[in-house]
Amino acid sequence: MTASVDLADFLPAYLAEVEELLDSAHRHLLAVEASARRGAAHPKAVRELFRALHTIKGLSAMVDVEPIVSISHWMETSLRQADQAGGRLPEASVEPLMEGLRAVEQRMRQLASGKPAAAVPSGLLERLEALESSTTAPGTSRPVAAVLDETLALGSKLTPTEREQLTASAGGRRPVRVDFIPGAERAAKGVTINSVRERLAALGDLVKVVPLSGPVPGGGSLTFVLLLSTEAADAVLLDAAGGEPALVRPLAGEQAPAPVPAVSTPARLDGDLDEEPEETRRGSGTLRVEVSRLDEALERLAALVVNRSRLQRAVADLTAAGAPTRELRAILQENARQLRDMRAAILRLRMVRVGDVLERLPLLVRGLRRATGKAVRLELDVGDAELDKAVADRLMPALVHLVRNAVDHALESPEERRAAGKAPEGLVRLACHAQANGFVELLVRDDGRGVDGAAVAKRAGAPTPRTEDDVLELLCRPGFSTRESVTATSGRGMGMDIVRRIVVDQLGGELRMETRPGVGTTFRLRVPLTITLLDAIVFECAGGRYAVAVSCVEELFEVDASRVVRPPGGRGVALVERRGQAVPLVWLERLLGQGTAVAADAVPARALLVRQRGELVAFGVGRLLGQQEIVLRPLEDPLVRVPGVSGATDLGDGQPTLVLDLPTLGASRRSGGGGREERAT
């Protein structure tokens, strides 16, 4: 009998896991660097970094990727020394380690694209090998014998750093011992050492978990002792440990130690141990799924949605023919509800946390700091906001671009900032808020010099802009750059036009800018949560059938012809009163180029109210056909992509229906001055 498995089959899974490990490694290396800059140790981050590299090395060895084995091995070696030095890493060691991570990442990309991993870059191993960890001993621990009574048989299992962590009483924290007794019944309810550890870690600084053997209530023979520094009350901790028979005891010097079972293990640390709970990527109940499988589920759903539309039409025909269809219609209604539920479930599966998507931005800013010599602080305030994976993937390059521009163009040098009475360190802040109408708003804000509209106009050879929107319009011209010369980071003439193309054209969102000279600039991106499954309003117009996402329509209203104001001579845009203001009324039929048959004084019966760059615009439409769920298929072919059309959908009759993007339709013509009769603004 031989093993028939080929470990090369594990390559896709290997790539996915190593990608996560690299993310973790980057995050912890940045944390180590931040501590090193303050001259402090960060043992936790050093160990996490070590562990990530150690796992990468082992996995790479199994799938025979020798260059990554070598790189991770030498990185691991230098980190072992740092760990032995109490988690201290000289700041000068960070860059070679970053270089190592970049080299691993490059080789991962090569493997992912079907190429072999390139050999280790020249000189990298020597640079890693030459890293000398600081031999500075960690700070002297305060005496803790009183707190960790040796008779608890735990003191000897703690390193000096762990003791210090446990007894650090910053912010009113106190050292606590929680005893958790595992059991089959508790495990069946999901109360396991993993879940208890995660819950307690959320309530304080979980320093160590020690398994103790010996008789326990209920006939078992195992107790997990969890040592943490926390502000939480005993009752809260007990609840987190699954209630009784768990036990919570403050570790106080004057307290008589409770008897505990004998420890079965000699008191010795492994050297590579870590007291932290695992990352969520290994959390219980988490499953990694390839995006292609989610796409497949979406395709299946799309087929169901289309089929339901056909069924609905067939039932409508039967009803019209006088057939008894009451039960059929009830089934259809139930089927519609089930499809909505399934859509919501699939959408939830496709959601990724914005925080995870932005994980690489600190790394980007670090690189920009080095490249520009500017002092920059990046703040991320994204909470638990989520986005569809497809939206997140498209959005990321735009966010990278905005952050890069903020550091390179907007922020002043430390000297300039001091001269302007500002803190020498510039701030780039990225915030994200989910909105109720299926949109997410992201803000990229800097406290730099602001955008000088006049200078931008001069450079663009355009008249001085009157509004911030006009300035943004100039910035978004293809090839426009405010840079006098190309730098390593920007000024290559590929800037804001790309951002706008992604946000507005590809995602059907909105891009705005607010700027104040000397104070800073904020870019406001409003993008839909998802671009795949939509509730849409379907209507007829100009002899065709169109759909528009419900989420971008603020109101659907009957147009009162008596309240429409036409400009003299019938040229230009008519206005209609809405919400106390005069709103441009645009005949969609004319805008779609089919308006020759429309009389000049004709007024549409209905209109859809949407926002274009913050301003309300009403689009007159023809007959409404109803509201239904659609699966949006983007128009991939650049030859058929048109501004204002976000894609197409199949409503079940085999005829493709264009999905309009009203917030951008016609808006692009406003600066063109093409003399059209009707423009959206």
Place this chain on the structure above:
Amino acid sequence: MAEVLVVDDSKVMRDMVVACLRPYPGLNFTHASSGLEAIERLSLSPYDLLVLDLNMPDIGGIEVVEFVRGQDKLRALPIIIVTTRGDEASRARALEAGATRFMTKPFTPDAILAEARGLLEEKRA
């Protein structure tokens, strides 16, 4: 059915071990992603073989081995260590703590299958 507990903080590595041992008939696999989870599972259910990594996020494989060998009911449990740490010191420490076999990554599927088969048949005898 023989029960095998596979312990590694890398899911891909656990899947690889399981794939290597699948050809052996009548094995049932349980995964644990940390040393503590392994100890908890070992205290709650009987196992016939433990395949264990050394470097894990909470407590290391050596401590798990020491814990297992400190339990009367687990004293005879065969333990295969699979680790990236191929140095002699690590091997010596693992075997001294009570590991039955010590394998360094990368190992071949045939090698781990042969070790597992040998230990399971020895246990049955």
